[in-house]
Amino acid sequence: MSLKFGILGLLSKWNATGYEIKKEFDDYMSIFWHSHLSQIYPELNKLEKEGLIEGKTITQIGKPDKKVYEINEAGADQLREWLLAKQDEPKIKDPFLMQVFFMDNISADDVIFQLKSYRKEREKRLLKLQQIMRDSWESIKEREAMSSRVVMATAVLKKGIDEEINYIKWCDETIELVEAFKDVWDDDLQATKKMDFATFEEQLIQYGALKALGE
């Protein structure tokens, strides 16, 4: 149900074609949503039929024709209504964290390898978002653009960047944690007595497991 408002919202900022909307979903808006062209085009047609947006076909030379959409008053009304409504909480689907949860089934070395690979992916994404922030900041300064629009976009971008920084930090801490248990990973710790419970507890406290309780 939110793709609709993702499109309406974007068209409240500027007029755009389906192709341009997709690019925005892949860049800036990737922090909170993602979509495919094969979903965007039918949705645009649906919104036009519903009378919330209006499209104009523009003939180009050397390039295919394009259809530039514009939001109308009915669309803007529905958008504002949606903006005041309570949203569902995000439905998280994080296959990597699911993997981590079950990683006691593989060796400590494999766990560390997986954590390090994933950390790299996150780092890449962080750099991408930081580049977007740098570019958008530069354009704001050039135009001395002051508006609530700039404020909210910056807030969302910061949220995205913070999230990446935190994910990377968690990867580093967790790699360290697993490394501390490397030698005893596959053993039944209680039977072999290679480590006592006090040491085990101390490691997890240092990791911050209890600090997270805020006590």
Next chain:
Amino acid sequence: MSLKFGILGLLSKWNATGYEIKKEFDDYMSIFWHSHLSQIYPELNKLEKEGLIEGKTITQIGKPDKKVYEINEAGADQLREWLLAKQDEPKIKDPFLMQVFFMDNISADDVIFQLKSYRKEREKRLLKLQQIMRDSWESIKEREAMSSRVVMATAVLKKGIDEEINYIKWCDETIELVEAFKDVWDDDLQATKKMDFATFEEQLIQYGALKALGE
């Protein structure tokens, strides 16, 4: 594709019925996945047909019959194979952040109201996860349970708690930011000259927009 491995992974920890799997998805596993009973039951039947798990019907008195599933070697093999594979990055769908991105379309007071309401939701969830952490930690200490399983479960739980703490912190910072621009929210700032660009810039720097660039 990951629901399959969510179920296999859970059955690698202990035997369970569909109903019990659902409860685990709602509690601990809610940090990285969520699912409905109407999806879990057919999936369990599918996995049994594929020969990865085995179910035994148990007749109960005073309660309906239940079917307890157990993972077999073929299932454990597929799980380990999946654990070593590279996962897709999480496909984020966060309707609230989408709202925030478009909130220049509503008044500053409405924005602050929305941010405060959402903050409350996140706080509720934080308390829930902290309770899970407290309970699980208590049970670990009681049994002096030391294992890689405990380590990985703790790591994932900490990730979930950290995420909530960061989301709440971001809400607080953003509320403060919007409050700073409250008086000029609906105005065209450049035209009215109610605020100069240096002040505008200073506010965003204080918010941490540039700190996030790591420069």
Next chain:
DNA sequence: GCTGACATGTAACCCGTTACATGATTCC
């Protein structure tokens, strides 16, 4: 000659959600 950007779509399929269906027991 190949890849990638530009540009718009359809069709098949898979996954996920909501609603429906059933029925006993326990607690308020």
Next chain:
DNA sequence: GGAATCATGTAACGGGTTACATGTCAGC
């Protein structure tokens, strides 16, 4: 008497992904 818990499922619908289809131009 009503709500919640235990327990398993089917059916309809809606949303999302992958594959297919088409064609030009620019740059390597």
